[in-house]
Amino acid sequence: MRKSRALNLGTGLFVLLGFAALFFLTTQTTSHGLSFGSEPYYVVTAKFRDIGDLKVGAPVSMAGVQVGRVAAIGFDSQDFKAVVTMRIDDKFNQIPTDSSANIYTQGLLGGQYIGLSPGGAETYLKNHGEITFTNSALVLEKLIGQFLANFNKSSSTSGSSGGSPK
Amino acid sequence: MNATSPIIDLREVRYTVGGRVIFDGLDMQILPGQVTAVMGPSGTGKTTLLRLITGQATADAGSIDVGGVAVVGASRSQVYALRQRMGMLFQNGALLTDISVFENVAFPLREHTRLPERLIRQLVLTKLQAVGLRGAAGLMPAELSGGMARRVALARAIVMDPQILLYDEPFVGLDPISMGVILRLIRRFNDALGLTSIVVSHDVHEITAVADRVFLLSGGRVVAQGTPQELHDSPSDIVKQFVGGLADGPVPFHYPAPDYFEELLARDGGRFA
């Protein structure tokens, strides 16, 4: 019977390790880790003209410090804007109401996140409040398109030998 | 069931494997309480006979009746119920190699009963004592000699108190002492436990010493039956050849072949070219 006890101990340790690994994979490699502790939070929304490829779970930060996460992304069919719902940690409950929300990209190929820039108001955002000042995502293709258009315009007015295909 | 009606009754049994006829018109009646020996040259299907009786193989035609149950055409659960009334000793014991001697003997009890551990212990040790191996209860099957493994298997075969005990070639590869031990056990269990024993073997002298009745199989049927003495005195050629161990006779020395001289003299390599 001693042998079978050692065997069961080994089996039990193996199963525990396996489930620990599964837990690690679902919580530590994905963004589901933070919501697991279910710290107290409050919800604010913001409307953007274009959110690029912002995803649910993307970080929300202020001055580079993460204060929350994107909880949901919806669409307002009245004014054709994207509605982003953010969960902000209760610890950060003194965000001025006139703060602005911007969508930035982490590095050249990184994911997108929301950066909040504080305003100067004396009142702070409450649960289900809304951030009204927003800046949309910089979409790389649009940027390059604009740049090329400007470049063509300037090169044709200066009359220099542009590489125009025609 | 009275003492004279057979406990195992085979009638007109036919069995083929892949087109090869093993049995054709096999008739055999085995009486309860006796040690019955089934003998025959190698390849006559002695082991197959046991497989037919236990329902591991199904006859193509004929009827097999074991203890009042028709084996041919029986359902899986009927066969399993029947097997609980039978014990079988396999050629090399067929002990489960991953559990100890004690657990091997306890195996049928654990599978089929809900007996308390104390009772299982008593039953197992009693049976091991009967085969003289109570001292080996803690060993693993790999630590046993061939003769000991067969004795453990015998203890396992009788642990459920069967009515019928089948032995498949119980003497193969044993030294004379182990052989004597097995012979004694066959006789003792048969008489003490009120069993019916069937021993399949081709060891003429060993088996005739212990059997009440002998069947001789050849060519897919019973060619002779009777007490060992009757067989010994039989005028039949095949019985003489088998009992006397003669090299040639009705069972030919030569495998069928074309004419010897013609084949030696063949110029073009003959049938092996």
Added chain:
Amino acid sequence: MIRDFLDSLSESIERLGDTVRFLARILAQVPSALLRPQLIFDQIYNAGALSLVIIMLSGLFVGMVLGLQGYDLLQRFGSEDALGTAAAIGLVRELGPVVTALLFAGRAGTALASEIGLMRATDQLSAMEMMAVDPVRRVVVPRFVGGVIAMPLLAAIFSMIGIYGAQLVGVQVMHVDAGSFWSQMQASVELRDVNEGIVKSVVFGIACSLIAVYQGYHSEPTAEGVGTATTRTVVTSAVIVLFLDYLITAFFLK
């Protein structure tokens, strides 16, 4: 030629059908086998705990290689910070389940096939039948269930160790920032990726365990038959795992 091909094709289809029928027979016995959990625990130990060392070592090395290769590839685009993401997605979705399944077939699968094959060759299965014990319920089902439980756990352990292996090389050797390694991974790996890995490892666990017990149970009762059964276990498992891997990947990308 064509005749031979058709013959072997019909034989393969026949074998497939026979295997599926064997699976049905196993599944029918699973409930009654669950009544004796000790038998299953023993097999989780055999299939899982005994494969742990080889799985952890392989996971570490595969992760370290991913760290090197991933770093070399990503630094060409100046995005070596994404190393965590690349390693985690590669391991969780693909390499974890597939490599674990191949190792599982080689370590646990062959052990299963040869063990059952040996029981067949030494009449142990027939002896059980004679004791009115169904060898499928007593021998095959606990081994199958144990394998199916062990395989996803092994794959998860493999992936976890692999991620730490990639981190070891990426952060300690190649000096990728540890913070961005983990935060980029957490930002872009989705639960869907982990789910894909889990589904794969469960399916592979079923396939590998089934092939192993099938080959063992249906092996020729000779020494040679046992050898053939183990070889077939590895070869068939490898091909089937890679084929199923493609199917499941395609399904998840839809």
